[in-house]
Amino acid sequence: MQKRDVLLRRIEEFAERIDSLDDTWRPVHIPNGKFPAMGAEDGSYNAIEYRSALLYGICAEVIVSDEGGLQILRSGDVDILYPYRYVRDRLRIYMSIFELKTTLRALKRLSPSILLIDGSIISAIIRPLPFKENLTPDMRALVEKKYLSRIVRSVKSSEEVNVFSKELLDELREDFGRMRGEIIAYLEFLENLAVLREVLSDKYRDKIVSISKTSRSTEMFNCNIPDIAILEKLTREEGYARIPYIVKITKERKRYFPVFSEFFRSLEFTVFYARLKERGQVLKFEVPRVIDDDEIVELLSYLKTVSVDGYPYLLKRAHRDVIISNEVMEHIAKHIIGIHERKGREIL
Amino acid sequence: MNRQEDRNSAIIGSCIGEATPERVTFISKGVPKVGEYVVLEYDGRKVLGMIEALVRGSVSITEDILDPSDVERIKRIEGDIDHYIKGTIRILGDVDSLMIPRIPPPPGTEVKRADDGVLQNIFGNNGRCVRLGVLLNHPNVPVYVDVNSIISRHLAILAITGAGKSNTVAVLVDGILRYGGCVLIFDMHSEYVDTRFKHGDVNPIETKINPLYLSFPELSKLMKIGEKAYIQERYLRMAYNETRERFLKGEISVTEFFSSMKKTLQEYLRTDQYKKDKNSIMGVINKLDELLEKYGFILSFSAPDVVDTLKLGAANIVDLGCVDEEVADVVVSHFLRRILQERKNYKMRGEGLRFPILIVIEEAHILAPKDRDTYSKYWISRIAREGRKFGVGLCLVSQRPKSLDANALSQVNNMIILRLVEPSDQRHVQAASEMLSDDLLAQLPSLNVGEAIVLGLMIKIPALVKIDKFEGKISGGDVDVVDEWRRLHFQEKDSVKREHEELKQLMGDW
Numbered sequence: 001m002q003k004r005d006v007l008l009r010r011i012e013e014f015a016e017r018i019d020s021l022d023d024t025w026r027p028v029h030i031p032n033g034k035f036p037a038m039g040a041e042d043g044s045y046n047a048i049e050y051r052s053a054l055l056y057g058i059c060a061e062v063i064v065s066d067e068g069g070l071q072i073l074r075s076g077d078v079d080i081l082y083p084y085r086y087v088r089d090r091l092r093i094y095m096s097i098f099e100l101k102t103t104l105r106a107l108k109r110l111s112p113s114i115l116l117i118d119g120s121i122i123s124a125i126i127r128p129l130p131f132k133e134n135l136t137p138d139m140r141a142l143v144e145k146k147y148l149s150r151i152v153r154s155v156k157s158s159e160e161v162n163v164f165s166k167e168l169l170d171e172l173r174e175d176f177g178r179m180r181g182e183i184i185a186y187l188e189f190l191e192n193l194a195v196l197r198e199v200l201s202d203k204y205r206d207k208i209v210s211i212s213k214t215s216r217s218t219e220m221f222n223c224n225i226p227d228i229a230i231l232e233k234l235t236r237e238e239g240y241a242r243i244p245y246i247v248k249i250t251k252e253r254k255r256y257f258p259v260f261s262e263f264f265r266s267l268e269f270t271v272f273y274a275r276l277k278e279r280g281q282v283l284k285f286e287v288p289r290v291i292d293d294d295e296i297v298e299l300l301s302y303l304k305t306v307s308v309d310g311y312p313y314l315l316k317r318a319h320r321d322v323i324i325s326n327e328v329m330e331h332i333a334k335h336i337i338g339i340h341e342r343k344g345r346e347i348l
Numbered sequence: 349m350n351r352q353e354d355r356n357s358a359i360i361g362s363c364i365g366e367a368t369p370e371r372v373t374f375i376s377k378g379v380p381k382v383g384e385y386v387v388l389e390y391d392g393r394k395v396l397g398m399i400e401a402l403v404r405g406s407v408s409i410t411e412d413i414l415d416p417s418d419v420e421r422i423k424r425i426e427g428d429i430d431h432y433i434k435g436t437i438r439i440l441g442d443v444d445s446l447m448i449p450r451i452p453p454p455p456g457t458e459v460k461r462a463d464d465g466v467l468q469n470i471f472g473n474n475g476r477c478v479r480l481g482v483l484l485n486h487p488n489v490p491v492y493v494d495v496n497s498i499i500s501r502h503l504a505i506l507a508i509t510g511a512g513k514s515n516t517v518a519v520l521v522d523g524i525l526r527y528g529g530c531v532l533i534f535d536m537h538s539e540y541v542d543t544r545f546k547h548g549d550v551n552p553i554e555t556k557i558n559p560l561y562l563s564f565p566e567l568s569k570l571m572k573i574g575e576k577a578y579i580q581e582r583y584l585r586m587a588y589n590e591t592r593e594r595f596l597k598g599e600i601s602v603t604e605f606f607s608s609m610k611k612t613l614q615e616y617l618r619t620d621q622y623k624k625d626k627n628s629i630m631g632v633i634n635k636l637d638e639l640l641e642k643y644g645f646i647l648s649f650s651a652p653d654v655v656d657t658l659k660l661g662a663a664n665i666v667d668l669g670c671v672d673e674e675v676a677d678v679v680v681s682h683f684l685r686r687i688l689q690e691r692k693n694y695k696m697r698g699e700g701l702r703f704p705i706l707i708v709i710e711e712a713h714i715l716a717p718k719d720r721d722t723y724s725k726y727w728i729s730r731i732a733r734e735g736r737k738f739g740v741g742l743c744l745v746s747q748r749p750k751s752l753d754a755n756a757l758s759q760v761n762n763m764i765i766l767r768l769v770e771p772s773d774q775r776h777v778q779a780a781s782e783m784l785s786d787d788l789l790a791q792l793p794s795l796n797v798g799e800a801i802v803l804g805l806m807i808k809i810p811a812l813v814k815i816d817k818f819e820g821k822i823s824g825g826d827v828d829v830v831d832e833w834r835r836l837h838f839q840e841k842d843s844v845k846r847e848h849e850e851l852k853q854l855m856g857d858w
Contacts, residue, residue, distance in 0.1 A: 035424070069427020306425055308418040313425050317408065 024220065025231065026293075027239035030276060033301030037066035039112035040314035043099035045091050046324040047081075048333055054081045055333055056091055059322040060098035060161070062106035062115070063314050065306065071110050074321070075102045075161035078332060082181075089130045090185050093192050094163055096124060100195040101161040107204050108159065114207055114302060116315055121210035121286050122247065122271075125196060125264055126254040129189050134182045142175065144259060147187055148194075155194045165191045190259055197260050200267060205288050209299065211315060212284040219243055220273075231273050232282045240300065242272035246290055274300055280310025360386065361433075361459045367452035369439060372397070374459045376433040379404075382791055383812030384485040385462035386437060390453045396446070396462060396470070397437035398810065400787030406431045436787060440809040446470070464488045470808050478523025480516075480764075484799055484812040491813045495524060497806040498762055499704055499741030502732055504712075506749045506777060507766030512798040513745055514539055516764055517708055518818035520743070521663050522547050524706060528661040532687070533708040534680050534715075538669030544820040551662040555671060556651035557682055559605060564588060566685075569723055570643060570678045571635045579628040580635075587612040587632070602649040610636055643675055654683050655690045660703045673714055680715050681723030683707075688731055691738040704739030707731070712744035713751040725753055732759035750776040757781075762804030766815075768792040783810065 043060035059076040075098055081087050103115060147168055154164040165187035172180040172187075199208065220227040220243055231241055247269040257264055270287045274296075291299070303312055333339045361376030372388070380386075382402055388395045408422050408430060437459065441448050443466055467489040473479070477492035498520075505520075507513045518540075521531045525548030532553075533540050541552055559567070564585060573580050591609040594600050600608045613633045616622045622629060640647075658664050666683065668676045687707065693700030709715055715724035731740050744760060746752050750772045757780035765784070768774050774792055778784045783803045788810060791801065798817070803810040 065425045065427075067424075070425070306421070308413070308421055309415065313422060317426075320407065 025235050025239055025241045027235070027237040028297055028300075030238050030297065030300045030304045032305050033298065035067055035305055036113045036302045037064065037111070038114045038116065038302065038306055038312075038314060039064040039103075039106055039110065040116040040118070040312060040318045041099055041103045041106070042118040042315060042318035042322050043095045043102075044322040044324055045095045046326065046329045047087075047091060048329050049087075050339070052082075054087050055079075055329070055337070055339060056081060056094070057324045057329055057332060058091075058095050058098050059324055060095070060102040061318045061322050062102050062110075063318050063321075064106060064110040064112045065314055066112075072321075073102055073106050073109070075105075077162070078337075079166075086131050086185060090188060092127075093188050096192050097163050097188070097195055098161055100192070100199050101155075103199055104155075104195065104204075105159050105161060107199075107207065112207060114209055114299075115204075116303075116312055117208060117210040118212075118315055118319065119210060120212045120215065120284070121196075121200075121208070121288065122249070122253075122269060124192075125249055125267075129186070129258070131182055131185055134179075135186055139176065139179065139183065140186070140258065143183060143186060144190070146175070147171075148190055148259060151187065151191045152194050155191070155198050163188060163191065193257070193260055193264075197263050200263075200288050208288050210286040210288075211312065212286075213281065213311075215284045217284070219271075228273060228282050228284055231275075235275065235282070237278050238275055238280075240272050240274035240296055242270065242293075242296065247271050247286075270296070272296055275310065276300060276304045276307050277310030283311070358460045358463070359458050360461055361435075363388065363437075363453050363455055363457040363459060364434075365455060367455070369448055369450055369452050371400075371439065372437050372453050372457075374435055374437055376435065376459070379433060380435065380461075381485045382435075383483075385440075385467055385483070387443065387460045387462045387466065388437070388439075388453045388457050389460070390457045391449075391451055393449060394443040395449055395453070396440045396443050396466070396809070397459075398440055400436050400438045400785065401790065402433055402435040404431055404433050438785065438787065446808055462486075471811065476527075478520060478526070479816065480519060480523075480802065481798075481800075481813045481815040484814050487814070491802065491807070491811055493520075493762070493802065493806040495527065495529070495806075497804070498743070499706055499739060500736040501761035501805050502735070502742040502759060503744070503762040503764065503804070503806070504749075504757060504760040505743065505745045505764045505766070506768060506773075507747060507800075508769055508773075509747050510797065511767040511795070512800070512815055513747065513766060514822060515798065515818050516766065516800065516815050517710075517743070517745060518543060518545070518820065518822050519816050521545065521706075521708070522818065522820065525661065525663060530658060530660045530662070530664065530703050530705045531708060532658060532664045532666070532683070532705055534668055534676070534683070534710055535665050536668050536676065536711040536714070538667050539710075539822065540663065540665050541667050541669075543663070543665075543822045545663055546820050549659075549662045551657075551659040551664045553654070553657045553664055553666045554651065555646050555666060555668060555679055556648040557646055557679060558649060558651040558653065559647050560602070560649065561653050561686065562682065563685065566678055566682055566723065569681075570675070571632075571639045572674070573632070573635065577628075577631075579625055580632050583613065583616060583622075583625065583629050583632050587616070605649065606636065606640060643671075646671065646675065646679070653686065655686050655701050658687075658701065658705065677715055677722045677724050680709065681727050684724065684727035684731060688727065688734065688738065688740055691740050695738050704741070706741040706743055708743040708745060710745045712746040712756075713748045716744070716753040716756045717751055718753045719751075725756065728756050729753075729759070732756055749773045752776070754780055760804075762806040764800050764802050764813075764815075765792060766800045767795040767797070 039062050041062040045056055045058045047054050047056040057078045061072060061074045064071045081090065107115060151164055165184055168187065169184055172183050176183045215228045216226050218227055221230050223230060249264050249267055267288055268290050270291045272285050273282050274285060275282050306312055306314060360378045360380050361374045363372045363374050365373045380399055382399055384399045386397050386399060388397060408426055409419055413419060439448060440446065464486060467483060467486055471489055471491045473492040476496050477494050480491050480493050483489040483491055505513050505516050522545045524531055525545055535541060543550060567588060568581060568584060573584055587609050590612050591605060594608060595605060610633060613629055616629050617626060668679060687701060687705060690700035694702055715722060716728045728742065731742050735741060744756065763781055765777060774789050778789050788801055798815045800813050800815055801810065802813045
């Protein structure tokens with residue numbers, strides 16, 4: 001490895017560019033707070049691609065803990081997708097719908113004071129629609145007019161955890177014929193936005209906190225390496241650093257929302273990085289409301305109470321529970337469903 | 349509880365993963381115990397198995413946690429920690445025939461706790477059995493072992509000191525006495541002499557050997573003629589044969605045997621022909637004197653043949669607590685040789701020892717050690733090989749199995765293994781017994797006093813057994829030192845007080 005020294009030097013150079021955090025990082029001793037009724041959600045998916053179809057499995061879980069122990073809500077699905085384009089994007093949306101619907105169910109049934117969402121909720125809101133070029137404005141208008149209200153109704157009234165849009169496939173055939181593949185993917189995208197809107201509605205917004213272990217955001221230091229990496233490198237103690245403005249979903253962040261634009265544009269996020277344990281990992285927090293420094297410390301104290309090794313245990317546990325391994329997928333395919341399709345890779 | 353609930357409570361888990369006809373892994377929702385018997389029903393058959401190993405873990409409290417306070421936090425968050433129990437089941441065979449099925453159980457097969465009725469059928473008494481105890485994990489199921497198999501295929505009782513060997517021997521002996529059987533115990537520590545058996549008497553046998561029944565090698569050993577002292581051995585043999593001949597001709601009486609032998613040796617000293625071996629002959633004379641001085645008390649020309657001292661329906665006990673190991677070796681080998689010989693005589697000619705016998709050899713590692721030859725070892729091996737045909741059974745009892753002759757141990761087809769801690773002991777036992785699996789072996793250090801793994805031909809399937817407590821009286825076991833000191837101390841105080849009072853009375857008002 002002749003390039004070894006060069007590469008190591010380049011990593012060092014990045015770190016050397018910022019040698020002081022000035023007042024950005026606020027070291028505070030985070031006290032252990034009271035034991036809150038806290039929930040955490042996570043989800044996962046896995047899939048096997050055959051030549052003629054794709055078998056997928058989705059699992060989502062919300063765990064709520066209070067002094068009485070754990071309550072777990074779990075949902076999942078195993079189904080087939082035909083190899084249209086964008087299957088991976090669609091699976092991500094499916095997983096998001098399952099996660100958010102399970103979260104809604106937990107918010108309704110288990111009433112946690114705080115509900116932790118794994119990953120960035122802002123990223124979930126601004127996730128682009130990957131297949132819009134195939135849809136004409138007329139098609140979109142028809143979809144929004146004819147089907148959106150049913151999706152919204154289903155999200156609001158039903159506690160069933162599913163991808164409701166899939167139930168509309170037969171009707172789409174009549175309206176869109178061969179284009180129904182793209183149309184249903186568009187409907188699923190809208191359904192995800194509808195569930196997001198419900199989770200972030202006034203009713204539940206105060207309970208939601210999203211936590212990311214990794215982030216590529218550079219808003220704070222405007223440097224070539226992510227803010228989270230800089231904070232990780234230059235701090236050790238417990239504390240936090242907040243982005244000094246309230247984050248909104250501006251046109252720069254997301255140019256266009258096909259639906260619910262007014263709602264999403266109105267949202268305000270307090271974004272900060274924090275370390276819950278000395279020498280522990282720096283995490284990124286997004287809170288969908290405006291909170292001051294005292295509230296940040298209070299929130300961190302609750303989180304510290306339920307953290308293990310500087311990371312909220314419930315998120316860790318939910319993450320562990322929802323993993324769908326390749327072995328499990330193979331088992332479902334071969335032994336439970338009995339699929340013996342070719343994948344096209346057998347000759348390798 | 350209705351039938352469905354009853355059925356559910358019997359289910360303790362399900363088989364998972366790949367299985368063989370002999371072993372299967374299972375995951376449990378309850379807390380089963382090692383040694384517990386289970387039933388698997390598949391392919392139209394009911395198969396019995398035993399839980400050989402268990403692992404209990406938690407997916408939450410894992411080994412990568414480095415901070416103890418993290419464990420406390422997880423416990424607080426999770427409430428009841430979710431744990432899993434995984435284990436392996438050794439398949440023992442079809443419930444009715446105990447034949448190992450040729451097909452492994454499929455994954456998902458329910459694992460049910462075996463009901464007492466099934467187990468009572470397997471471990472019950474066929475009319476030729478002795479009750480040993482109860483199944484450790486099924487206390488309602490008594491365990492019986494087959495006496496015929498013990499006599500014909502021998503038995504080893506192995507354990508560390510204090511694990512319950514003597515109690516096990518006593519329970520077994522008492523059970524045999526119930527059938528009017530005959531047991532001979534070589535009691536190395538005078539443990540059994542005062543034992544009271546419920547079903548038979550104790551017949552203490554004096555540690556006396558009639559020199560007339562001694563074979564020449566036995567005499568030589570008793571006189572401590574070394575194996576390489578072939579010159580001394582030659583003169584001893586010559587003197588012994590000449591004296592024996594004179595005795596048989598009636599020229600000397602029985603009580604003159606040793607003095608006559610000494611005279612013969614002294615004559616050799618005066619003979620020119622043997623002049624060159626003067627020192628060796630002197631050595632033999634000295635050893636003869638030493639024999640009479642040291643062991644004269646066990647040699648008696650009036651003692652009956654050892655075989656004639658054995659009583660049927662009694663525990664015949666040879667107390668070896670007062671002799672050293674070499675003498676014990678001679679005494680034991682003498683008994684073993686005579687018993688085997690007389691049982692052969694009886695079987696072949698109808699004359700000799702009439703009844704089958706179980707011979708219990710305590711501290712078998714001393715009499716049949718692995719690293720040196722003893723006379724007993726030779727006869728133990730002979731009986732281990734030939735005893736089956738003549739109704740002579742061996743029961744080797746040892747607290748140091750690793751020092752026990754592997755050849756002797758491997759001839760033993762039945763084992764009662766109580767607590768064994770040392771890995772070298774465990775390996776030695778396992779090497780001698782193909783019946784002892786790794787998983788069963790792993791249980792040995794964790795057995796409590798009186799708990800044993802019982803395996804071999806005397807029992808249909810291996811079992812973890814809680815041995816019954818012997819109901820009679822046994823004098824073995826550890827000495828209560830503090831109690832003895834305290835008793836003596838009070839005795840002494842009492843006696844001082846008495847003397848003081850006597851003195852006071854004697855002195856009066858003076």
